Amino acid sequence: MNFETILGKVDFLEFLRGKRATFLLSCSVTKTCEIPNISQAGIPGKLYLTPTLDAEFLCTKEVRSLPDIAQTPKGVPTPALITRAIHELKPYSNIEILNLGLDVIPQIDYFKIYNFDINSSESIDKNAKIPAMEIFQKGIEFGQNFETKDDYVIIAETIPAGTTTANATAKALGYKCEGYFSSSFKNSPNDIKNETINKALDNLDINDDIFEILSKVSDNMIIFNAGFILGSRVNDLKVILAGGTQMACVLLVVNSILQSMDGEIDSSNLA
Numbered sequence: 001m002n003f004e005t006i007l008g009k010v011d012f013l014e015f016l017r018g019k020r021a022t023f024l025l026s027c028s029v030t031k032t033c034e035i036p037n038i039s040q041a042g043i044p045g046k047l048y049l050t051p052t053l054d055a056e057f058l059c060t061k062e063v064r065s066l067p068d069i070a071q072t073p074k075g076v077p078t079p080a081l082i083t084r085a086i087h088e089l090k091p092y093s094n095i096e097i098l099n100l101g102l103d104v105i106p107q108i109d110y111f112k113i114y115n116f117d118i119n120s121s122e123s124i125d126k127n128a129k130i131p132a133m134e135i136f137q138k139g140i141e142f143g144q145n146f147e148t149k150d151d152y153v154i155i156a157e158t159i160p161a162g163t164t165t166a167n168a169t170a171k172a173l174g175y176k177c178e179g180y181f182s183s184s185f186k187n188s189p190n191d192i193k194n195e196t197i198n199k200a201l202d203n204l205d206i207n208d209d210i211f212e213i214l215s216k217v218s219d220n221m222i223i224f225n226a227g228f229i230l231g232s233r234v235n236d237l238k239v240i241l242a243g244g245t246q247m248a249c250v251l252l253v254v255n256s257i258l259q260s261m262d263g264e265i266d267s268s269n270l271a
Helices: 010-016 047-060 080-089 132-145 162-172 190-202 210-217 220-235 244-261
Strands: 021-027 094-099 113-115 152-158 239-242
Touching: 021 047, 021 220, 047 080, 047 094, 047 152, 132 210, 132 220, 152 220, 152 244, 162 190, 162 210, 162 220, 162 244, 190 210, 210 244, 220 239, 220 244, 239 244
Parallel strands: 021 094, 021 152, 094 113, 152 239
Antiparallel strands: none
């Protein structure tokens, strides 16, 4: 299989092959998903349940907060099927859930759920109103204190409309990323997404600092995991970010925060 890395090296990934992993699933809800037709990551009108159902399915191979697994109107099921299949073939040593603003708590026993007293965020077109600095600091503290007996950590995400909030975040921070962000749709509803992103960017003020920007246009998952990445460097934790363009955006946020502080990190254990 061919793969590319953002940060880290191929050597790093090959070094981890066959070793034990803890799988952290970052679960969050942004009310951006309530904008009609912006996302198909779940059941229309119930997209807020998607991360709850993903957590349940990944852990137990069944969903418990709905009669059946979440799927799009055209019958496309959640990508959590792939993650669960990997777990069946080569089990993660541990699966742990990060509650970064769920509306419904997953109905699971035995699996650890970390609660950070974070609420789901508002829609970005109306100002997400996220306490960004507070959530970022919670991510740093969690990264600094997180301990695992496994060889490395996989940190993934489930947040409907998350590609839209990630795109808005990257644009707000000044990155040239037109057309780079994926979608739950085969044919992305770019008109709806772009209108939402433009409304979000209109809420920004030229004097906003980075955390004021994030509070208006981002989502809890991105902000928390940017903190987690920076905090985890203290313990030299080996981390794989799983989640495509959304996790790439986490790295862009880390980069922007480091630039604002004239700081840098060793990224050799991060890919």
